[in-house]
Amino acid sequence: MQSEELIVTEGGLEMDTMFVNMGPQHPSTHGVLRLGLTLAGEVITKAFPDIGYLHRGTEKLMETRSYHQCVVLTDRWDYCSAMTNNLAFCLSAERLFGTQVPPRAQALRVVMCELNRIASHLILLGTYGIDIGALTPFLYTFREREMILDLYEKCCGARLTYNYIRLGGVAADIDSGWVAKCREFLEFFKPRLDEYDTLLSFNPIFLARTKDIGIISKETAVAWGLSGPNLRGSGVSYDVRKSEPYCGYEQYDFEVPLGASGSCWDRYFCRVQEMRQSVRIVEQALAELPTGELMAKGVPKIPKPPAGEAYAHVEAPRGDLGIFLVSDGGAAPYRLHVRAPCFINLAILQEILVGKKVADVIAVLGSFDIVLGEVDR
Amino acid sequence: MVAKPVPGGQVVLTSTDYIIDLSRKYSLWPLTFGLACCAIEMMVAYAGRFDFDRFGVIPRPSPRQADLLLIAGTVTKKMAEPIVQIYHQMPEPRFVMAMGSCANCGGPYYDSYAVVKGVDRIIPVDIYVPGCPPRPEALIYAVMELQKKIMRMKLERTYGATVQAEKGSRDLTGEPA
Numbered sequence: 207m208q209s210e211e212l213i214v215t216e217g218g219l220e221m222d223t224m225f226v227n228m229g230p231q232h233p234s235t236h237g238v239l240r241l242g243l244t245l246a247g248e249v250i251t252k253a254f255p256d257i258g259y260l261h262r263g264t265e266k267l268m269e270t271r272s273y274h275q276c277v278v279l280t281d282r283w284d285y286c287s288a289m290t291n292n293l294a295f296c297l298s299a300e301r302l303f304g305t306q307v308p309p310r311a312q313a314l315r316v317v318m319c320e321l322n323r324i325a326s327h328l329i330l331l332g333t334y335g336i337d338i339g340a341l342t343p344f345l346y347t348f349r350e351r352e353m354i355l356d357l358y359e360k361c362c363g364a365r366l367t368y369n370y371i372r373l374g375g376v377a378a379d380i381d382s383g384w385v386a387k388c389r390e391f392l393e394f395f396k397p398r399l400d401e402y403d404t405l406l407s408f409n410p411i412f413l414a415r416t417k418d419i420g421i422i423s424k425e426t427a428v429a430w431g432l433s434g435p436n437l438r439g440s441g442v443s444y445d446v447r448k449s450e451p452y453c454g455y456e457q458y459d460f461e462v463p464l465g466a467s468g469s470c471w472d473r474y475f476c477r478v479q480e481m482r483q484s485v486r487i488v489e490q491a492l493a494e495l496p497t498g499e500l501m502a503k504g505v506p507k508i509p510k511p512p513a514g515e516a517y518a519h520v521e522a523p524r525g526d527l528g529i530f531l532v533s534d535g536g537a538a539p540y541r542l543h544v545r546a547p548c549f550i551n552l553a554i555l556q557e558i559l560v561g562k563k564v565a566d567v568i569a570v571l572g573s574f575d576i577v578l579g580e581v582d583r
Numbered sequence: 584m585v586a587k588p589v590p591g592g593q594v595v596l597t598s599t600d601y602i603i604d605l606s607r608k609y610s611l612w613p614l615t616f617g618l619a620c621c622a623i624e625m626m627v628a629y630a631g632r633f634d635f636d637r638f639g640v641i642p643r644p645s646p647r648q649a650d651l652l653l654i655a656g657t658v659t660k661k662m663a664e665p666i667v668q669i670y671h672q673m674p675e676p677r678f679v680m681a682m683g684s685c686a687n688c689g690g691p692y693y694d695s696y697a698v699v700k701g702v703d704r705i706i707p708v709d710i711y712v713p714g715c716p717p718r719p720e721a722l723i724y725a726v727m728e729l730q731k732k733i734m735r736m737k738l739e740r741t742y743g744a745t746v747q748a749e750k751g752s753r754d755l756t757g758e759p760a
């Protein structure tokens with residue numbers, strides 16, 4: 207801590223501002239984010255997010271890996287929802303190759319990605335509760351999340367880093383036992399959502415700490431390029447699954463939940479409602495699961511796409527995740543760029559934290575649901 | 584530990600080493616410190632199904648209160664310095680567990696320009712847990728192995744239990760208990 211400059215309050219009191227470091231080791235920053243906060247008393251006058259503590263150089267590494275090996279590294283960006291990362295990369299690469307994915311693989315991709323959306327939002331519910339001071343929801347949400355992980359494990363063998371969606375299709379098939387188990391989970395899960403509402407969403411203490419905090423107007427949200435539930439919490443209806451459907455999302459009937467005022471609570475509640483919609487999508491996809499191949503024919507072991515570039519984006523649980531791929535005809539991408547939603551969502555902190563109290567920093571930061579693996583890559 | 588009947592009850596005879604190690608072993612308090620993907624599996628280990636509390640492993644948010652530093656994730660070059668600082672902020676005896684391939688040797692980022700290839704290059708490590716990420720069961724097994732290791736600690740080797748402040752508990756060898 208060091209004093210920065212002298213300021214004079216309205217009452218004519220002279221005081222120093224103070225510089226406080228939050229992170230990189232802080233239990234509420236959800237990873238290794240460092241926030242430099244300048245305080246006047248208890249009010250923040252300047253906030254500055256310092257990132258890069260988890261920069262692993264993935265984009266550069268991918269320039270030396272083959273396309274199949276790249277999928278492995280995509281798992282580790284947004285590790286709470288590895289499936290959607292796999293999907294974004296594969297969609298982009300498939301565009302480059304011109305591969306047609308068989309219908310069964312498309313439907314399986316949708317099932318897995320929506321289950322992953324639920325699993326990812328469950329992490330947020332649990333950890334946001336902890337940030338605000340409610341320890342109990344964490345234990346409940348992680349119980350349900352374990353059930354999803356069991357389903358994943360049964361299908362592809364991994365709990366967190368799946369590498370399930372591959373170039374041209376998916377890696378493993380599901381059987382009738384899996385479908386029955388998945389339905390069982392969905393039936394178990396639906397009443398649990400109401401339970402979370404009574405436990406956390408409409409808890410008066412939780413409401414008091416999040417309801418009118420961190421309000422982002424529609425215009426500000428769009429101007430800072432927010433996406434995902436953070437944007438929809440402000441009432442802007444933008445969802446890649448609706449505006450640019452991929453994997454056959456146009457066949458499924460679901461709504462895009464919107465928030466009213468753009469406060470922390472709206473962003474949070476958007477996610478709770480999204481889980482309901484995800485349940486609906488999974489049910490529909492399981493009901494009409496096409497039969498047939500899992501992999502497109504003729505994907506080589508070492509794929510060498512024609513020179514060119516491709517961009518594909520998906521609606522990840524944290525927002526609009528896009529992959530831009532450039533190929534020079536070699537076995538590895540010439541350049542790969544990630545439009546990481548967390549990285550872009552994080553930038554708005556420097557504007558909205560100003561004028562808030564110290565205690566609100568945690569509430570605002572938590573409501574953005576950032577994953578540092580994706581911010582820094 | 585020996586229990587001897589004496590008139591009016593029993594008296595328990597034990598060595599100081601044994602009783603200190605026993606208490607140390609069942610109150611391993613790790614720092615809540617997640618770096619990357621492995622941290623999610625670490626959180627799962629604290630949650631309902633795996634329930635780390637059964638082993639006396641209760642997370643503490645401050646390094647000053649922690650005995651165990653769980654390096655759960657990729658150690659990047661920018662993060663290396665804070666990690667060393669955190670390590671030095673912990674009171675002795677302190678233990679370090681490298682969780683996941685990244686913390687062991689760099690893992691999938693073995694050829695990255697930004698990653699420290701193994702946390703043992705900057706601080707001494709007691710237990711390595713392989714896997715990417717290791718399952719929570721593996722983490723529990725690692726804690727049990729660390730507990731065995733703690734039972735072999737002896738006061739006579741140094742004052743306190745750790746061999747030397749700077750070496751951490753790396754020189755912790757000796758006959759099995």
Ligand code: SF4
Pocket residue numbers: 282367619620621622655656657682683684685686690691714715716717
């Ligand atoms: S070992 Fe694997 S899961 Fe763990 S931090 Fe490294 S990449 Fe992530």
